[in-house]
């Protein structure tokens with residue numbers, strides 16, 4: 305906490321320096337400030353040249369990835385259907401000299417791209433799935449694109465392209481500077497509910513990776529050390545007997561009654577679960593006409609808790625509620641686990657390296673036209689927005705790995721197998737929530753691209769630093785082993801199921 309406090313004190317000075325547009329001076333100053341924040345000796349300015357050249361490498365390359373991010377934004381393909389988006393990223397990596405294997409872990413839109421033969425293995429996580437129901441132009445007013453139903457409301461068009469940009473920049477830099485290292489880009493489909501990364505984890509495709517670079521679009525810049533919630537998502541399908549609802553109701557058995565009885569029990573259960581647990585559901589299929597007793601109804605449940613084991617236990621209680629509901633309503637029920645993942649296991653040693661590098665990069669500076677866009681977006685918020693300067697600030701590093709933020713991601717499983725960082729950058733206008741039309745709009749503008757560059761530079765710097773200084777990896781590994789505990793064995797929460805390739809159909 306002490307280091308975090310110091311960082312926040314020096315931040316205004318740092319912004320001033322980054323505003324000079326002289327990257328070398330800014331980088332040297334940033335290193336100095338970061339050194340003070342970390343309570344270490346001030347580094348020799350000359351030793352910082354490599355950082356300037358890694359950042360320059362991203363600057364030289366990003367026009368290709370900018371075009372890809374905007375194209376993937378236009379494709380807006382949903383989970384496991386990201387055929388064109390995945391192909392575009394694979395082509396980019398193949399053209400940059402990576403060896404690409406596609407269709408891995410039983411997912412046609414998944415891939416692994418590898419470069420290098422020896423040295424530390426650094427992975428990069430790429431996502432590229434869109435969200436259904438978020439068709440939106442890049443304008444700062446709610447406007448759907450005709451004929452489109454999905455949009456990148458979680459900014460995954462930037463996420464995938466930014467990860468690839470960072471990987472290619474790292475490759476170019478280590479090749480030019482004779483640094484040993486192996487780079488692996490993991491193309492992971494269907495983050496939004498399909499849990500693509502869990503299949504990489506379960507099938508052993510992450511074996512041998514020393515450290516994972518991971519980022520997500522957001523409305524601020526920072527490096528996260530908080531955990532999040534483990535989650536199990538599954539569908540309950542009730543079967544009844546259909547009759548005319550007025551003429552012969554006595555002969556019918558309503559599948560919807562089964563769903564409603566289950567939901568009532570789950571809602572009563574809320575009083576008797578742990579505070580940080582979550583249960584939510586959507587009725588995804590039932591009758592369309594009130595005068596028909598439905599013979600089929602389906603409800604989709606998400607169950608969450610900070611711990612994977614407790615999530616499983618809560619899930620079992622929800623399954624019991626389904627069975628009880630079926631018994632009482634004269635219906636039958638079956639369920640299918642669609643996805644399940646762990647909470648994020650933070651690594652503070654890795655977060656410190658990542659954060660120091662982000663300070664060198666600086667945040668997102670808006671042009672005049674971007675300020676106008678941001679003001680127009682801000683006007684559409686129901687509540688007052690934080691100050692726009694948040695986009696240029698780097699949030700202080702808060703070391704609190706046992707704290708929880710109440711989302712979930714399939715990154716969780718990766719983080720229990722490989723030390724994984726979590727960079728967030730301001731690709732959205734400050735105050736924007738993910739999964740909103742405002743986040744789709746920003747993800748397809750220069751604001752989104754600038755945030756993506758901050759992430760790519762931070763990850764490329766961190767990857768290069770870890771390859772140049774393998775002792776840092778030892779420190780990261782020691783913390784990783786301590787946090788997992790002795791004899792840790794990963795068991796996925798999805799059992800033996802194959803990827804739910806049709807879960808969005």
Ligand SMILES: [Zn+2]
Pocket residue numbers: 458459460495520
């Ligand atoms: Zn996301």
